[in-house]
Amino acid sequence: MTFDAREFRDALSSFATGVTIISARDGDRKPVGMTCSSFNSVSMDPPLILWSVTKIALSAPAFKAAQHFAVHVLAFDQTDVSNRFARSGADKFGDTDHHFDTNGVPVIAGTASRFDCKQYAVYDGGDHWIILGEVLNFDRSKKEGLVFAGGSYATASPIQPSRENDGVEMKDAPVDNLLFYHLSLAYHQVSSQFHAEIRATGLTLPEWRILACLHGDGVKRGVTDLSERTFIQPPALVDMLASMEQEGLCTLDGTGRNAIVSGTNKGRQKVAHLFELDSQMEASVFGSADTDESKTLFELLNKVITRTI
Numbered sequence: 001m002t003f004d005a006r007e008f009r010d011a012l013s014s015f016a017t018g019v020t021i022i023s024a025r026d027g028d029r030k031p032v033g034m035t036c037s038s039f040n041s042v043s044m045d046p047p048l049i050l051w052s053v054t055k056i057a058l059s060a061p062a063f064k065a066a067q068h069f070a071v072h073v074l075a076f077d078q079t080d081v082s083n084r085f086a087r088s089g090a091d092k093f094g095d096t097d098h099h100f101d102t103n104g105v106p107v108i109a110g111t112a113s114r115f116d117c118k119q120y121a122v123y124d125g126g127d128h129w130i131i132l133g134e135v136l137n138f139d140r141s142k143k144e145g146l147v148f149a150g151g152s153y154a155t156a157s158p159i160q161p162s163r164e165n166d167g168v169e170m171k172d173a174p175v176d177n178l179l180f181y182h183l184s185l186a187y188h189q190v191s192s193q194f195h196a197e198i199r200a201t202g203l204t205l206p207e208w209r210i211l212a213c214l215h216g217d218g219v220k221r222g223v224t225d226l227s228e229r230t231f232i233q234p235p236a237l238v239d240m241l242a243s244m245e246q247e248g249l250c251t252l253d254g255t256g257r258n259a260i261v262s263g264t265n266k267g268r269q270k271v272a273h274l275f276e277l278d279s280q281m282e283a284s285v286f287g288s289a290d291t292d293e294s295k296t297l298f299e300l301l302n303k304v305i306t307r308t309i
């Protein structure tokens, strides 16, 4: 080699990848698994993927021999699973939520997607084996994938395309310096994505707002409080609550504007994935779900809310 191995590795790490766990069973039917970022798609017809395993991995002989294996694309909240499966020889499946599929391959829960594969070919690739798999089946969730770049975990946030200028030269306009104009643009962009997901659940926007405000164990609210939080006038809210009670989405103690409204399990289940989606959207903006930046924004928005009542 005519160049420095460390620098070669660093240069390669500027290529951002996803993170996967490959799983299979060894000759003694014991589950094997390892974290892998060398996964890639190869062919649509037949559907082929590839990955490469270092020849010195303890599980390399098992993966070379395995007729079936699964590729799990990890979700943004699975860095702990990634670290566990990157430890050579560790008990990787003991603390990992998994089951076995009909081919006996371990299937790990909570991933962004999974590809169930049959071995198609194995090639010598220097100090790695390159394993090609034919995809027999796949599974996909709405979870955002985990990214690995420059030796660190990350999440992917889309680069916003620059605004259309309709061919007119762009100049700094006073409106671009208005703080609350930015607030409304941010709200508009975030909510147009989120509202599509609400509609996909079969809920209207007011119903989502009501269920969101009743979410959580033992949460109860008066009609006036709910009206202020959901922007629904009390007369319309009272009617809406009555029909939501009939659907089992909430319960009412008392009548009309004096009713106390509680959430139900059915209502909570209906919106649980929207809460999850909200934290995924936060993570895609801020890099992870709970950052200093997101806390600062939370506090600042609270200040705006309490001071503009």
Ligand SMILES: Cc1cc2nc3c(=O)[nH]c(=O)nc-3n(C[C@H](O)[C@H](O)[C@H](O)COP(=O)(O)O)c2cc1C
Pocket (backbone or CB within 6 Å): 019, 033, 034, 035, 036, 037, 038, 039, 052, 053, 054, 056, 057, 058, 059, 060, 082, 085, 086, 087, 088, 089, 090, 148
């Ligand atoms: C983000 C990440 C990506 C990795 N990608 C690969 C890979 O593509 N191929 C590989 O052989 N090892 C890769 N590794 C290292 C293996 O996960 C590690 O060597 C594993 O402990 C081998 O397990 P075993 O010796 O128990 O078989 C990666 C590790 C990390 C943290």
